Amino acid sequence: GQQVMQIPQYQHVQEGEDFTTYCNSSTTLSNIQWYKQRPGGHPVFLIQLVKSGEVKKQKRLTFQFGEAKKNSSLHITATQTTDVGTYFCAGRVAGTALIFGKGTTLSVSS
Protein backbone atom coordinates (compact mmCIF):
# COMPACT_ATOMS: atom_id res chain seq x y z
CA GLY A 1 0.00 0.00 0.00
CA GLN A 2 0.93 3.64 -0.13
CA GLN A 3 3.66 4.65 2.28
CA VAL A 4 5.10 7.93 3.38
CA MET A 5 8.64 7.62 4.71
CA GLN A 6 10.14 10.28 6.93
CA ILE A 7 13.75 10.73 8.04
CA PRO A 8 15.46 11.11 10.38
CA GLN A 9 13.42 9.59 13.22
CA TYR A 10 15.24 11.69 15.81
CA GLN A 11 17.40 14.79 15.64
CA HIS A 12 19.15 16.66 18.41
CA VAL A 13 20.58 20.10 17.76
CA GLN A 14 22.12 22.95 19.70
CA GLU A 15 20.00 26.06 19.83
CA GLY A 16 20.81 28.21 16.82
CA GLU A 17 21.64 25.28 14.51
CA ASP A 18 19.52 24.45 11.51
CA PHE A 19 17.27 21.39 11.20
CA THR A 20 15.78 19.55 8.24
CA THR A 21 13.34 16.64 8.01
CA TYR A 22 12.61 14.81 4.78
CA CYS A 23 9.53 13.03 3.54
CA ASN A 24 9.33 10.58 0.62
CA SER A 25 6.39 8.83 -0.99
CA SER A 26 6.35 5.77 -3.24
CA THR A 27 3.56 7.34 -5.30
CA THR A 28 2.79 10.79 -6.67
CA LEU A 29 0.92 12.90 -4.15
CA SER A 30 -1.89 15.34 -4.83
CA ASN A 31 -0.82 17.37 -1.84
CA ILE A 32 1.27 17.15 1.31
CA GLN A 33 0.64 18.59 4.74
CA TRP A 34 2.93 19.21 7.70
CA TYR A 35 1.96 19.01 11.35
CA LYS A 36 3.76 19.71 14.62
CA GLN A 37 3.10 17.87 17.87
CA ARG A 38 4.52 19.26 21.09
CA PRO A 39 5.43 16.74 23.82
CA GLY A 40 2.22 15.52 25.46
CA GLY A 41 0.09 17.42 22.96
CA HIS A 42 -1.85 16.79 19.81
CA PRO A 43 -0.82 17.37 16.17
CA VAL A 44 -1.35 20.90 14.91
CA PHE A 45 -1.52 21.77 11.23
CA LEU A 46 1.35 23.88 9.91
CA ILE A 47 0.94 24.09 6.15
CA GLN A 48 -0.22 22.39 2.95
CA LEU A 49 1.69 22.23 -0.33
CA VAL A 50 -0.12 21.44 -3.56
CA LYS A 51 1.93 22.53 -6.56
CA SER A 52 4.99 20.83 -8.04
CA GLY A 53 8.16 22.60 -6.85
CA GLU A 54 6.23 24.75 -4.38
CA VAL A 55 8.16 26.53 -1.64
CA LYS A 56 6.46 28.22 1.31
CA LYS A 57 7.93 30.03 4.26
CA GLN A 58 6.62 30.68 7.74
CA LYS A 59 9.13 32.83 9.62
CA ARG A 60 12.09 30.47 10.23
CA LEU A 61 10.36 27.45 8.66
CA THR A 62 10.73 26.64 4.94
CA PHE A 63 8.63 23.95 3.30
CA GLN A 64 9.32 22.45 -0.11
CA PHE A 65 7.38 20.11 -2.39
CA GLY A 66 9.42 18.23 -4.96
CA GLU A 67 9.07 18.64 -8.69
CA ALA A 68 7.76 15.07 -9.05
CA LYS A 69 5.40 15.58 -6.07
CA LYS A 70 6.89 12.54 -4.35
CA ASN A 71 9.03 14.24 -1.74
CA SER A 72 8.95 17.17 0.63
CA SER A 73 11.12 18.80 3.25
CA LEU A 74 10.81 21.07 6.25
CA HIS A 75 13.80 23.22 7.14
CA ILE A 76 14.08 25.25 10.33
CA THR A 77 16.69 27.98 10.43
CA ALA A 78 18.36 28.85 13.73
CA THR A 79 16.34 26.52 15.95
CA GLN A 80 14.93 27.71 19.24
CA THR A 81 13.81 25.71 22.27
CA THR A 82 10.22 26.45 21.25
CA ASP A 83 10.77 24.31 18.13
CA VAL A 84 10.96 21.12 20.22
CA GLY A 85 8.43 18.49 19.21
CA THR A 86 7.63 15.93 16.56
CA TYR A 87 7.11 17.03 12.98
CA PHE A 88 4.90 14.90 10.76
CA CYS A 89 4.41 15.02 7.04
CA ALA A 90 1.15 13.64 5.68
CA GLY A 91 0.60 12.90 2.04
CA ARG A 92 -2.54 12.38 0.06
CA VAL A 93 -2.98 10.45 -3.16
CA ALA A 94 -6.04 11.74 -5.04
CA GLY A 95 -9.24 10.21 -3.71
CA THR A 96 -7.67 8.54 -0.70
CA ALA A 97 -7.23 9.35 2.96
CA LEU A 98 -4.20 11.22 4.29
CA ILE A 99 -1.21 9.01 5.13
CA PHE A 100 1.08 10.21 7.90
CA GLY A 101 4.81 9.64 8.08
CA LYS A 102 6.24 8.32 11.35
CA GLY A 103 7.54 11.75 12.28
CA THR A 104 10.85 13.35 13.20
CA THR A 105 11.34 14.20 16.86
CA LEU A 106 13.42 17.31 17.36
CA SER A 107 15.16 18.10 20.61
CA VAL A 108 17.02 21.35 21.18
CA SER A 109 19.57 22.10 23.87
CA SER A 110 20.38 25.63 24.91
Add this chain to the structure above:
Amino acid sequence: NAGVTQTPKFQVLKTGQSMTLQCAQDMNHNSMYWYRQDPGMGLRLIYYSASEGTTDKGEVPNGYNVSRLNKREFSLRLESAAPSQTSVYFCASSGNRGRSYNEQFFGPGTRLTVL
Protein backbone atom coordinates in the same frame (compact mmCIF):
# COMPACT_ATOMS: atom_id res chain seq x y z
CA ASN B 1 -15.52 27.33 19.82
CA ALA B 2 -14.18 24.25 21.60
CA GLY B 3 -12.91 22.72 18.36
CA VAL B 4 -12.57 18.94 18.70
CA THR B 5 -13.30 17.43 22.10
CA GLN B 6 -12.65 13.86 23.25
CA THR B 7 -13.74 11.91 26.30
CA PRO B 8 -12.34 10.38 28.36
CA LYS B 9 -8.80 11.77 28.60
CA PHE B 10 -7.45 8.65 30.29
CA GLN B 11 -8.78 5.10 30.61
CA VAL B 12 -7.50 1.81 31.98
CA LEU B 13 -9.24 -1.37 30.88
CA LYS B 14 -8.78 -5.04 31.56
CA THR B 15 -8.41 -7.43 28.66
CA GLY B 16 -11.82 -8.31 27.27
CA GLN B 17 -13.62 -5.22 28.53
CA SER B 18 -15.43 -2.95 26.13
CA MET B 19 -15.59 0.80 25.93
CA THR B 20 -16.54 3.68 23.66
CA LEU B 21 -14.39 6.72 22.99
CA GLN B 22 -16.40 9.83 22.27
CA CYS B 23 -15.50 12.65 19.90
CA ALA B 24 -17.38 15.81 18.99
CA GLN B 25 -16.57 18.83 16.84
CA ASP B 26 -18.30 22.20 16.66
CA MET B 27 -16.77 23.45 13.39
CA ASN B 28 -19.52 22.04 11.12
CA HIS B 29 -16.95 19.78 9.45
CA ASN B 30 -18.11 17.01 7.15
CA SER B 31 -15.19 14.64 7.70
CA MET B 32 -14.06 13.00 10.91
CA TYR B 33 -11.25 10.55 11.68
CA TRP B 34 -9.92 8.23 14.35
CA TYR B 35 -6.17 7.65 14.64
CA ARG B 36 -4.00 5.73 17.03
CA GLN B 37 -0.49 6.81 17.91
CA ASP B 38 2.12 4.37 19.15
CA PRO B 39 5.78 5.17 19.87
CA GLY B 40 7.79 5.21 16.66
CA MET B 41 4.74 4.42 14.52
CA GLY B 42 3.36 7.85 13.82
CA LEU B 43 -0.37 8.31 13.34
CA ARG B 44 -2.27 5.41 11.87
CA LEU B 45 -5.81 5.81 10.58
CA ILE B 46 -8.34 3.44 12.13
CA TYR B 47 -11.60 4.60 10.56
CA TYR B 48 -12.89 7.74 8.96
CA SER B 49 -16.21 9.27 7.99
CA ALA B 50 -16.20 11.47 4.91
CA SER B 51 -19.72 12.68 5.64
CA GLU B 52 -22.63 12.04 7.95
CA GLY B 53 -23.95 8.55 7.35
CA THR B 54 -20.77 7.08 5.86
CA THR B 55 -17.79 5.33 7.43
CA ASP B 56 -14.74 3.68 5.88
CA LYS B 57 -11.88 1.54 7.13
CA GLY B 58 -8.44 2.99 7.42
CA GLU B 59 -5.08 1.30 7.79
CA VAL B 60 -5.72 -0.52 11.11
CA PRO B 61 -9.48 -1.17 11.60
CA ASN B 62 -9.37 -4.64 13.18
CA GLY B 63 -10.80 -4.74 16.70
CA TYR B 64 -12.66 -1.46 16.35
CA ASN B 65 -16.06 -0.22 15.29
CA VAL B 66 -17.26 3.32 14.70
CA SER B 67 -20.53 5.24 14.62
CA ARG B 68 -21.10 8.59 13.00
CA LEU B 69 -23.98 9.57 15.26
CA ASN B 70 -24.64 12.89 13.56
CA LYS B 71 -22.55 15.56 11.87
CA ARG B 72 -20.93 16.58 15.16
CA GLU B 73 -20.17 13.23 16.76
CA PHE B 74 -18.01 10.24 15.80
CA SER B 75 -17.46 7.46 18.33
CA LEU B 76 -14.94 4.62 18.41
CA ARG B 77 -15.81 1.35 20.13
CA LEU B 78 -13.55 -1.39 21.37
CA GLU B 79 -15.74 -4.48 21.79
CA SER B 80 -13.16 -6.68 23.51
CA ALA B 81 -10.04 -4.76 24.44
CA ALA B 82 -6.62 -6.35 24.00
CA PRO B 83 -3.20 -5.21 25.32
CA SER B 84 -2.19 -4.47 21.70
CA GLN B 85 -4.79 -1.70 21.75
CA THR B 86 -2.89 0.23 24.40
CA SER B 87 -2.26 3.51 22.65
CA VAL B 88 -3.10 7.19 22.41
CA TYR B 89 -6.24 7.73 20.35
CA PHE B 90 -6.81 10.97 18.48
CA CYS B 91 -9.99 12.13 16.85
CA ALA B 92 -9.75 14.72 14.06
CA SER B 93 -12.06 16.58 11.75
CA SER B 94 -11.71 18.49 8.51
CA GLY B 95 -13.92 20.75 6.48
CA ASN B 96 -14.53 21.16 2.78
CA ARG B 97 -12.76 24.22 1.46
CA GLY B 98 -12.21 22.86 -2.00
CA ARG B 99 -11.10 19.36 -2.89
CA SER B 100 -7.47 19.79 -1.97
CA TYR B 101 -7.63 22.06 1.06
CA ASN B 102 -8.59 20.05 4.11
CA GLU B 103 -6.35 20.56 7.13
CA GLN B 104 -7.22 18.30 9.99
CA PHE B 105 -8.01 19.60 13.46
CA PHE B 106 -7.14 17.19 16.24
CA GLY B 107 -8.64 16.64 19.65
CA PRO B 108 -6.51 16.38 22.81
CA GLY B 109 -6.38 12.58 22.70
CA THR B 110 -7.40 9.66 24.91
CA ARG B 111 -4.65 7.70 26.60
CA LEU B 112 -5.83 4.09 26.84
CA THR B 113 -4.08 1.30 28.71
CA VAL B 114 -5.29 -2.30 28.41
CA LEU B 115 -3.97 -4.62 31.12
